[in-house]
Amino acid sequence: MDENCLFCKIINKEIPSFIINETKTFITVLDINPANLGHCLIIPKEHVPFSSMITKEVYNEISKEIKRLSVLFLRVLKSRGSSMFIANGGVAGQRVPHCVIHVIPRYLEDGLNLNIQANEISEEEIKEVYAKFITPQKE
């Protein structure tokens, strides 16, 4: 818990929100600045900045929630699909250092642009990073 954190305040209900699910480990709310109608935020209750700091058990619960929301979007909102993303760090666009998972319903021609543009990266660089990934890392 960080007393200055917006998401911790939502979890502690110091800031009112549209809560659509709550468990011991996370809370799901409607984003009040939605990218699309029905945009949800899954907020782990532990104040951790990066998704890599979430425990395996909580990750498993969040995975089930993502699946539940995706089905809810299709059934209740008649969406045609969904997008999900996590911004880890300011360089990724994270504004509050508390990990949140965005789950966004998608509609035909909704105009939401989450298309990832290809960067200019050479095949040699790809091979270098591949070698780093498959080489056992020292802990």
Ligand SMILES: [Zn+2]
């Ligand atoms: Zn927090």
